[in-house]
Amino acid sequence: MGSSTLAWSMSVLAPLSVTAADLVGRVMPPYPAGLDELGGSCVSDSVEPARVCDYSVGVLAQPAAVDGGEPVPRFVIAGQLAGRDGARAQWRITDALPYPTGRPGYYLQFGTCRVNGRDDARVAAIVRQHDTSTEWLKDIAWAGRLRLPDARFDILDTRTVDCI
Numbered sequence: 001m002g003s004s005t006l007a008w009s010m011s012v013l014a015p016l017s018v019t020a021a022d023l024v025g026r027v028m029p030p031y032p033a034g035l036d037e038l039g040g041s042c043v044s045d046s047v048e049p050a051r052v053c054d055y056s057v058g059v060l061a062q063p064a065a066v067d068g069g070e071p072v073p074r075f076v077i078a079g080q081l082a083g084r085d086g087a088r089a090q091w092r093i094t095d096a097l098p099y100p101t102g103r104p105g106y107y108l109q110f111g112t113c114r115v116n117g118r119d120d121a122r123v124a125a126i127v128r129q130h131d132t133s134t135e136w137l138k139d140i141a142w143a144g145r146l147r148l149p150d151a152r153f154d155i156l157d158t159r160t161v162d163c164i
Helices: 003-009
Strands: 036-043 055-062 072-085 088-098 106-110 113-115 123-128 140-147 152-155 161-163
Touching: 036 106, 055 088, 055 106, 072 140, 072 152, 088 152, 113 123, 123 161, 140 161
Parallel strands: none
Antiparallel strands: 036 055, 055 072, 072 088, 106 123, 113 161, 123 140, 140 152
């Protein structure tokens, strides 16, 4: 286990009534009290257009503490499409990991990363967004590859990942 993975697993979260383990197996939305979806992306292991959203990767966050504040990311989640509630997709959560804390300016990127210089559409990475003179960002706090069909994250060595 690399040092960045160790730091990831030891990150301390603000008090929440839900843990990553509590999320796995649940169908969402609705989201647990104190959490909401911050964003996400569809994933598929099929080329069929009707299956483009068989799986998802996303972030759950606590709402901003004050008006005009930023939501606080708490979990990176993976899910499998469980159905629909009207136009809204519902996801059975298949994996959930704590979002690394104390990393201002880092955001989840999905589908725009490489591993060892090779494009890999299933890589999710928490990347520091900053001005750079290069096209590829290399300051990665965490990276994982979504393994299908079980929709679980395989943790990657962040030194091997960069994102556009």
